[in-house]
Amino acid sequence: MLNYDLVVVGGGPAGMAAALQAKEEGVEKIVILERAETLGGILEQCIHTGFGLHYFGEELSGPEYAGRFIAEVEKTDIDVYTDTMVLDVSKDNVVTAVNNRDGLIQIKAIAVVLAMGCRERPRGALSIAGSRPAGVMTAGTAQKYVNIDGYMPGKKVVILGSGDIGLIMARRMTLEGAEVKVVCELMPYSGGLKRNIVQCLDDFGIPLRLSCTVIATHGKERLEGVTIANVDENLKPIPGTEQYIECDTLLLSVGLIPENELSNGVGIELDRVTGGPVVDEYRETLHKGIFACGNVLQVHDLVDYVTEESKIAGKGAANYIFGKKQDGTFINTKGVNGVRYIVPQRVNIENEEDVKLYFRVGQVYKGAKVVVECDGNILSSKKKVMLAPGEMENVKITPEMLKNMNKNSEITVRIEE
């Protein structure tokens, strides 16, 4: 059995930032385990620009953003095992992985950072009639085909779901000569960024149909077409609105889910809303010494926030390894009235640093206030020009605020219109 102070599972932006921060804090033996051929995670296939505006102050493409962290990792003595799949994390922090070179590897770790990212909701999560012809795939799979494998999966495309990956792929496939016929969105609004709707759809005259879904696929071996229909306010297809559209490719962009099979294996408690582990302000899960960050914790749309969050986890892991992380008194945070969830879900009131609470709202608000309250006291209240489900927000809790709390306190964040 190998011994490391810190094992990081996943070498995307989250894993790399956590490992680098732990190194900076003085942790000696660190290893990153990554199942793909290279570090970088999903960013390797996100070749469009728009990454790093917050963190580096410039617009980078996904591979460029990842490249900066890969270069940093290479400068350190952090061990990297690529082509290595983690199979299990045990209750006593033994990580089991497998690769072609070493076969089965077991590593005893003092601390573990989970940074496995997320995956796309597959077709199974939808109710679409028809057999399963070739040509139906997630938008992320198509992104990999086009941007990594250099191969166009189709010529006539329909996209279901107006999430950002779907929008980005609408532009990408159009530039490569495909005809994107329509983007159908089940909801009456798009979850994608406005700038993506303008630059990926409007620029190319691609129609976005809201309150509309795909109800059937046609074709035996290869997709030949789909039937779309409008939906009512209960999201049920409206009879008589069906329309047949000829296409050879259907891309699904219907949401992301944190990849938590390993967390489930250890029995880590998950948040029902985020789909990721319940964590404290250092991103430690309820299992001692196991931390989580990046998309495995909550689905992020800005990689800059992934980096920020992962540095916190890296610092937390370092503190744990050095025995500096005290037990303390933990209280819960709770999103109410329009706030769907908060990460972290728990905060140590003995903490002596500022804590940022990240949250998402359930609908679009204009000119509403974000109010933070504890035990009947308003801690802060701030007016926001705009709040949207697609944009992650945060509020700050200071050590002074925490000092006045006790073990029965609860911090709530709510929206007031």
Place this chain on the structure above:
Amino acid sequence: MKKNLICVSCPLGCPIEVEIENGEILSVTGNTCKRGDKYARDELTNPVRSLTTTVKLIGGTLPVVPVKSSKPVPKDKMFQCMKLINEASINASVKIGDVVIKDILGSGADIVVTNNDNGK
């Protein structure tokens, strides 16, 4: 003549209305901040977009390598740029910043590599 735009300079996405007479911009309204005004004027006089795509890589670990325009290119030249880029190729190894096509279509933008590939 009135023209409606959506400012994409920040996530707010303000709807902007521009009054034009004989090719001259008379007024810009609907923007919440100054950036919206600039966006609208640029968009109507010289719309530009960043271009990202891939180029054929010879002898690389992967068959293609991602590239971007070093600065935005005129919107109406995007497909012409794509055609040139799809006809081009580059030999491994390549690194971030390598130039594939200089001053594409006289736009002043270079097409540069955005990932490293040390080749097979």
